[in-house]
Amino acid sequence: MKENVIAGQFSVLIGSYARGTATLDSDVDILRIGHVRQVPLPIFIPKDGVKSFIDYDQVLFTELYDSGSLFLKHVFQEGILLEGRHDEWLSIKENFKVAEVFDEEIRKYAELLLFSSAFIEYRKAVIPYLSTAFKAAKNIGIFHLASNKVFVFDKKMALVNGCGIELRDAEMLLRANQCYERFSLLPPPLRNKRTGRVLCHLERG
Known part of the structure; x- marks a missing residue:
């Protein structure tokens, strides 16, 4: 199985466009395995969409595959193959086994939350803090x-169902992250008490 994984070259559409939940603000997320060439996109993808590439060489892809990467579970569960042999991709998917324990990953991101909440520079930079949070x-x-064997990769649903954050607060965090990544300003309607409430919720964790 390892040789089959290493040998193939694939392009896979992932994220909200693959799930069918994309909005005007959504990036076009594409995983490229074993290559970095341009990828032909389906007709339902806007030509002016912001493209975000994740590139793995075949060795790294194989390491993630063998470790049962949750990200690859996401790719196999929701991804749409754009390039590569379908029979090889199907074989790779069918033989994949996702890991069962994620305590270390949860601990790592919990430490990041604690660090960011204590980072003094963030006190004057709410948007970068919200993006990190x-x-x-x-x-x-x-x-x-x-x-708990529930595989959800939608960002808002992960915040709501996985962290207990209210939907409107999850939407605010998502918007803040989009603003930060695209160097735009957070709209005035989001600069309100809700921001403070979300910060308290995250810090209590």
Whole structure:
């Protein structure tokens, strides 16, 4: 099985466009395995969409595969194959076994949350803090749910179902992260008491 994984070259659409939940703000997430060339996109992908590539060489992909990576579970569960041999990809998917224990991953992201909440520079930079908190909490939620055999990779649902954050607060965190990553300002309606409530929720963890 290891040789089959290493030998193939694949392009896989993942994320919200693969799930069918994309919005105008969504990135086009593409995993490239064994290559870094341009990838032809399906007609339902907007030409001006912001593309985000995740590139693995075949050795790293194999290491993640053998370790039962939860990210690869996401790829196999929701991804749409754009390039590569379908029979090889199907064989890889069918033989994959996801890990069962994610305590170390949860601990790592919990430490990131604690560090960011204590980081003095963030006191004058709410948006960068919310972006960091979003990423950490989202991953905690995903790994927590996976520990209970619930595989959810939608960011908002990971925050809501995995961390117990209210939906509107999860949406605010997601928006703050998008603003930070795209160098735009957080809209005034989001600069309110809700921000403070979310910060307290995350710090209590």
